[in-house]
Amino acid sequence: MSKVKAAVIGCGSIANGAHIPNYLANPDAEILYFCDIVPWKADKAVEKYGCGKAVYDYKEILADPAVNAVSVCTHNDAHALISIDFLRAGKNVLCEKPAARILSEALDMQRAAHETGKILSIGVCNRFATSVNRIKEIIDSGELGEVYHVFASFRAHRSIPGLGGDFTNKAVSGGGALIDWGVHYIDLVMYCCGEPKPLTASGEAFCKLGRDIKNYVYNGMWARDSAKDDGVYDVDDSVTGLVRTTGPVISFHGAWAQNIGKSETYIDFIGDKAGVRLDYGGGFVMYGVKNGMLVEIVPNFKGNDAYKAEIDSFIECVIDGKKNQADIDNAILTSKIMQAVYDSSQSHREIAIDY
Incomplete structure (x- = not known):
């Protein structure tokens, strides 16, 4: 079985504290890209973790067929746009909480997940x-x-x-x-x-x-x-x-x-x-x-x-094509x-x- 190929968008505290370490700890996953609009943050991630490529615009990753899992760890105002772009590019997405700033954005994300058939999980780690x-x-x-x-x-x-x-x-x-x-x-x-x-x-x-x-x-x-x-x-x-x-x-x-x-x-x-x-x-x-x-x-x-269990479950979903309890269809209620x-x-x- 080939490994899940992940990209981490946003290299701030939640990415470094929860997402990145747990992708790297899972034998079924590897990180191909670290992306941040602040270049030194992406560069530092590559240096710190000894893997992946630093990019500063997530759109550079959209067309890479190797990527099949994406963690969106940006500020809330970018959640919907970035998640939808990756879903429509055929990628499975784990977007940090909250799903979006306002309900209409979250509904757009849910609609994109339904239309593409890809997985959209929200980072409700509890x-x-x-x-x-x-x-x-x-x-x-x-x-x-x-x-x-x-x-x-x-x-x-x-x-x-x-x-x-x-x-x-x-x-x-x-x-x-x-x-x-x-x-x-x-x-x-x-x-x-x-x-x-x-x-x-x-x-x-x-x-x-x-x-x-x-x-x-x-x-x-x-x-x-x-x-x-x-x-x-x-x-x-x-x-x-x-x-x-x-x-x-x-x-x-x-x-x-x-x-x-x-x-x-x-x-x-x-x-x-x-x-x-x-x-x-x-x-x-x-x-x-x-x-x-x-x-x-x-x-x-x-x-x-809980963060490790969350990432492990998301990786399993990408492999099996099944939704977990953090799917957008559940998280949308919040x-x-x-x-x-x-x-x-x-x-x-x-x-x-x-x-």
């Missing part, structure tokens, strides 16, 4: 985490009974990334805390609950603490190298919402930044027989009743590297929910979601 799949198994088995409400908290004290740069520029990113962090939480909930149809959403997104860029006080900042004191800040640093589905009601509260000095990152799956609290990125506790007693069960299991929450915030009313 779908490959052992802890998440254990919870899904518990829900599917009926141990929680009817899961009627799920609450997600993705709150930090002062964690606005790259203040003033692309992360906080809506034209580039599409949004803030919701589209950057909330996408993972909402998608995880949808996956564990069996992809229920979203019906309506009501929410408010707040742009408050980062507006005064020069006087913003923080302890640490991810992507500090992309921050700009004279840049743009027009995205949500916190968000709250409620989503009705054909399954559970989903509510959430998220914040890149808030004037509460606590970080709270968890998801509660609340059923009429039992409940589960997932410590995001970690393990979980199950609460229930047994023999007339209230019980807490703390499972002990071996976790995994795009619909996020768009509805943003629309609700702008109009200050509940939004019906056209499934």
